[in-house]
Amino acid sequence: MLSPADLQKRSFLLQAVRSFFAGRQYLEVDTPIRLPVLIPEAYIQPLLSGDRFLQTSPELCMKRLLARGCSQLFQICRCFRKEERGRLHLEEFAMLEWYQVGWTYAELMAECEALIRQLAQACADQGWLALPAWAAQAEPWQRLTVEEAFLRFAGQSAAQAVAKGSFDVLLVEKLEPELAQLGAVFLCDYPLELAALARPKQENPAVAERVELYINGIELANGFSELTDSQAQRQRFSAELVKAELNPNLMPEKFLRDLAQLPECAGIALGLDRLLMILLGRHSLAEVLPFADEDL
Secondary structure, eight states, rough: OOHHHHHHHHHHHHHHHHHHHHTTTTTOOOOOOOSSSSSOOOOOOOOOTTTEEOOSSHHHHHHHHHHHHEEEEEEEEEETTOOOTTTOOSSSEEEEEEETTTTHHHHHHHHHHHHHHHHHHHHHTTSOOOHHHHHHHHSSSSSEEEHHHHHHHTTTOHHHHHTTTTTHHHHIIHHHHHHHHSEEEEEEEGGGOOTBBBBTTEEEEEEEEEEEEEEEEEEEEEEBOOOOOOHHHHHHHHHHHHHHHHHOGOOHHHHHHHHTTOOOOOEEEEHHHHHHHHHHTTTTTTSSSSGGGOOO
């Protein structure tokens, strides 16, 4: 359970996030948490609430708002994922998600970096910690492709790792310890098979314009140049439903209908609890939550 002083820090940072987006003329939205159908993702298990699902991400609803004419949106909300527990995982957690029409993941990376640098500076100005080296450096944070990272740290290509079914294990055991030495780094251009919601890279269709931000080896944010082809998205969702052995009737039809009207855009989801943990120099998510599981 957080002390009053730590509750004030959490509140300060949440307000600072909102101020950042308000200063850039983003529209804050709040969308339903309980949904009749979710985006099919084979490796994410949802939680049930009566006859509906608790959202694993606000992506489905936020993209539908973009398709209806909104141009830049952000949301701070609660998300839920079954059987995710540990130092860096929670079944219920705070998510920051934002989208910008007309952008690709390149502009998204720059804005994500600007947000986190500003928040780190705010923490330093409050005297909560010394400005981290990754926030103080003058040059932009490193961009490293998944292929470069696998060849350098795992001794094999990303495609080989996917084919062997060892991508996730190698990412955790080989890549993440090395990424921890790089401070803040954007890992980008994932194999297309691992980016069901991202558009293919034009110059290399075998990879997708997906990016994950790592700070001190901790995965913090996951973003895309969004796929806007509704037929291609339907095919990818069908593959996810098969992999997860789910009912094919769980296809998000209204989302796919609106996706046909979605303009080119980019979006990113960032784990707010993890960000607060990093900015406050804490070891686990439980140390930045008003109530941890053991407090309830």
